[in-house]
Amino acid sequence: MPATDALRLEALAIGALEAIDLTLAPGEILCLSGASGAGKTRLLRAIADLEPHGGRAWLGEVAQEDVPGHEWRRLVRLVPAESQWWSERVGDHFPAGNAPGLAALGFDGAVLDWPVSRLSSGERQRLALSRALSPAPGALLLDEPTANLDDATTRRVEAWLASAIRQGGWPTLWVAHAPAQIARVATRHFELVDGRLRQAEEGPCR
Amino acid sequence: MQVIPLAWWQLALAALLVVALAACTAAARLGMGRSLLVAAARTTIQLALVGLVLEALFAAARLHWVALMALGMLLIAGREVVARQKRRLRGGWAFGVGTLAMFLSSFSVAVLTLTVIIGPEPWYRPQYAIPLLGMMLGNTMTGVALALDRLTDGAWQQRAVIENRLMLGQSWREAIGEIRREAMRSGLTPVINAMAAAGVVSLPGMMTGQILAGSPPALAVKYQILIMFAITLGTGFGTLAAVALASRRLFDGRERLRLERLSAPRT
Numbered sequence: 001m002p003a004t005d006a007l008r009l010e011a012l013a014i015g016a017l018e019a020i021d022l023t024l025a026p027g028e029i030l031c032l033s034g035a036s037g038a039g040k041t042r043l044l045r046a047i048a049d050l051e052p053h054g055g056r057a058w059l060g061e062v063a064q065e066d067v068p069g070h071e072w073r074r075l076v077r078l079v080p081a082e083s084q085w086w087s088e089r090v091g092d093h094f095p096a097g098n099a100p101g102l103a104a105l106g107f108d109g110a111v112l113d114w115p116v117s118r119l120s121s122g123e124r125q126r127l128a129l130s131r132a133l134s135p136a137p138g139a140l141l142l143d144e145p146t147a148n149l150d151d152a153t154t155r156r157v158e159a160w161l162a163s164a165i166r167q168g169g170w171p172t173l174w175v176a177h178a179p180a181q182i183a184r185v186a187t188r189h190f191e192l193v194d195g196r197l198r199q200a201e202e203g204p205c206r
Numbered sequence: 207m208q209v210i211p212l213a214w215w216q217l218a219l220a221a222l223l224v225v226a227l228a229a230c231t232a233a234a235r236l237g238m239g240r241s242l243l244v245a246a247a248r249t250t251i252q253l254a255l256v257g258l259v260l261e262a263l264f265a266a267a268r269l270h271w272v273a274l275m276a277l278g279m280l281l282i283a284g285r286e287v288v289a290r291q292k293r294r295l296r297g298g299w300a301f302g303v304g305t306l307a308m309f310l311s312s313f314s315v316a317v318l319t320l321t322v323i324i325g326p327e328p329w330y331r332p333q334y335a336i337p338l339l340g341m342m343l344g345n346t347m348t349g350v351a352l353a354l355d356r357l358t359d360g361a362w363q364q365r366a367v368i369e370n371r372l373m374l375g376q377s378w379r380e381a382i383g384e385i386r387r388e389a390m391r392s393g394l395t396p397v398i399n400a401m402a403a404a405g406v407v408s409l410p411g412m413m414t415g416q417i418l419a420g421s422p423p424a425l426a427v428k429y430q431i432l433i434m435f436a437i438t439l440g441t442g443f444g445t446l447a448a449v450a451l452a453s454r455r456l457f458d459g460r461e462r463l464r465l466e467r468l469s470a471p472r473t
Contacts, residue, residue: 069461074375
């Protein structure tokens with residue numbers, strides 16, 4: 001059963017971002033680009049309610065301030081650019097016991113018994129995506145989810161992610177730089193310029 | 207048995223030896239001669255003053271004077287807890303959390319020990335109350351300061367881990383749980399070690415003093431066991447309370463990690 005809740009931001013303000021209004025439809029992937037330091041990561045952190053901010057956010061009928069912080073973040077799941085691993089075993093980080101998409105991400109089930117220290121940075125990044133989808137979220141905020149991956153792996157991971165997002169019906173904000181990737185996965189593409197969101201010019205690669 | 211009186215000139219002999227030690231450290235260029243002498247002078251002056259205060263207090267033996275002395279000791283201990291932390295909570299919270307935790311644990315355990323177990327007449331008799339409270343506060347202070355320092359420094363070092371756990375929908379308690387437990391452990395370790403080594407490696411100071419003052423060793427031992435338990439209770443509950451209060455303060459009502467509530471370490 002795909003989710004049918006939209007993610008809605010109203011006058012969201014943090015740092016240099018003054019008033020971000022945005023509605024993401026269920027299953028939509030909105031790619032967000034912008035110069036480094038433009039505030040993309042802070043915008044995601046504000047939507048996940050990890051930093052004090054102005055404005056409001058809803059997922060469907062649920063308003064951010066109406067539920068405790070951890071419940072909101074269980075719904076609106078942020079995957080940071082650099083993942084953290086705090087336990088000895090990989091499997092300890094999957095409390096629900098299931099790790100979605102392991103095969104598509106290039107792992108077999110044995111990876112859950114690996115010590116974390118054995119993981120390369122690319123493996124950590126892919127496993128962090130699987131970890132963030134278990135249990136299933138209500139919306140996704142992805143901060144450069146394929147930044148440390150080679151081309152072939154990037155294609156495989158983004159294809160798996162895009163299909164999981166459409167199947168799950170999760171409104172998704174995806175921070176990305178590569179125009180080719182944006183062309184492949186985005187339903188819409190916005191740029192963050194001078195503290196404002198604006199629809200990106202269609203690039204020649206499209 | 208009467209205690210052999212000590213005259214000031216006899217102490218001066220011991221002081222001369224300290225000066226000799228300072229001269230040796232200066233000769234060895236340890237750079238500690240000065241601080242050694244200053245610390246020795248502080249010991250002399252502070253203890254002489256406290257002796258005067260205690261003489262007056264014992265003569266008066268009024269509840270409000272005992273309470274005032276206890277309050278003074280508590281506030282100085284609170285200041286010391288703040289001074290021993292590298293990154294402390296801003297806005298008076300470091301002092302408030304440490305002092306409140308020490309007040310709750312040390313005072314309630316001390317009052318309980320005095321009224322229920324030892325039972326002097328009146329219960330606040332300063333000969334019992336002040337040394338008991340002093341020993342408890344001294345140890346609780348160490349535990350609370352260690353635990354708070356470990357907590358705030360751990361939260362700072364592992365901020366990315368805490369935030370990643372929050373992003374996965376964990377509550378603030380889960381997200382900082384391991385750091386909290388680690389901080390509580392480090393606060394409790396010194397008293398556990400002291401209990402384990404008591405009598406085998408070290409003869410505790412209070413027991414030694416009582417024996418020197420002519421108490422039968424069997425009685426001194428009973429008092430020492432009681433004091434060790436009281437110290438453990440005070441330190442234990444004080445540490446638990448301080449870590450619980452301070453870790454809550456690291457997060458806001460939306461369960462966000464708010465490290466700007468910690469001051470930067472002094473350089």
